[in-house]
Amino acid sequence: MTTRKALPKRLEKTIYQQFGAQCPFCGEQDVSTLQIHHIEPHAVVQEHSAENLLLTCANCHQKIEDRRISARDVHRAKFEAEQGGNVRPKASGTANSNTVTVSGDNHGMVANSISVQTLKTSINVAPMSGTISASYSRRNYAKYLIDRYHDFKRAEVGKGNVRHAVLYKSIEREFGAKWDNLPEERFEALVSYLQRRIDSTRLGKNRKARGQARYSAFDEHQTK
Ligand SMILES: [Zn+2]
Structure with missing residues (x-):
């Protein structure tokens, strides 16, 4: 029996950053569903290396396992993330989790509601x-x-x-x-x-x- 070493936190962080903390296939950003996927199965490679890791949501992870997302698409997603190209244009006008909403009634003087929508910026070079x-x-x-x-x-x-x-x-x-x-x-x-x-x-x-x-x-x- 082989023992599987846990994925180092530092590596996990690298992958989250590389993928902009979202699923490259559907844009899911809910951290509770995001998972790290080994492109070449861990059972085969027996190691954790950044270039073999992909961030995906549970849903798309299942699709990869079922081949409803092809190996080619997986490799492309990894390639694009490495290029820093994971800036997914969202349908215009829709709020996403980069939207910061601040609201308050300010003692009834001004009903203020500020919505700031930022463009996702990539830290990758x-x-x-x-x-x-x-x-x-x-x-x-x-x-x-x-x-x-x-x-x-x-x-x-x-x-x-x-x-x-x-x-x-x-x-x-x-x-x-x-x-x-x-x-x-x-x-x-x-x-x-x-x-x-x-x-x-x-x-x-x-x-x-x-x-x-x-x-x-x-x-x-x-x-x-
Ligand atoms: Zn997904």
Whole structure:
């Protein structure tokens, strides 16, 4: 039996901030229903890392489990939150929880009611333009290869023995920066590196020897 470590408070706070304390799918802001979701199941990754965590309401969490919200939508929601793009335009004129209402009768002199509606501001810094993380399709494809590598590795070492940090660290060593912070010009190199890593897993080697596909090409992946 594996024991599951509690999600550190600090990490939980980071995720709430990243998602602007609201569900990225429906805009729910009621904290009693908001939950942290592991994009790759915790049972599989055996760790809590910010890039694998999503904030969602209980309702949408269930939809993710039932696949009524697709993996693609989950990844997009995470991507947008990381970009600081989680500013959901609400239907104009409707009050939301950013509305502060102050009312009082001020001794009957003036019946005052002040309603201040603020635009939600994001504390996240947008990714540097020209980096892989600034391009949805490139980032998505690189992430796909990373996930694919972990799937192949899992087949080799068994569920629970895949340490995700290992690949991320080796990318940093190889390229000198986190994969999503690399300049776009390095995208091709990153892709070949990840494909080589997949091909060098036991499953990758086997499939290659039998002439079987190990991953979709970038163009193919775009049309999925
Ligand atoms: Zn929701």
